[in-house]
Amino acid sequence: MELVNIEPRAARAAGRPTRPLPRWATKPVRQLTAGELAEALEYLERHRPDDDVLGRAVAGEFARRTAATEFADQTSTPPHP
16 A cells, blocks of 8 residues: 555645655555654644544554564563573
């Protein structure tokens, strides 16, 4: 699933000024960094709170990535004597 922001097109059609797309907006969700996922979640919460499908996809990927990082951190530490 790709994050695609259609707001600039709609704004141009309505004659409103457009703002540049965030750098993460055109990347597939799986290619976003953890920071970009956090930015995307924050953006969706502010600007598109009704987009449940996209919000769940981004939140799910963020949770998966966070859990994987936590697991890697826990398993890579040698046991204490």
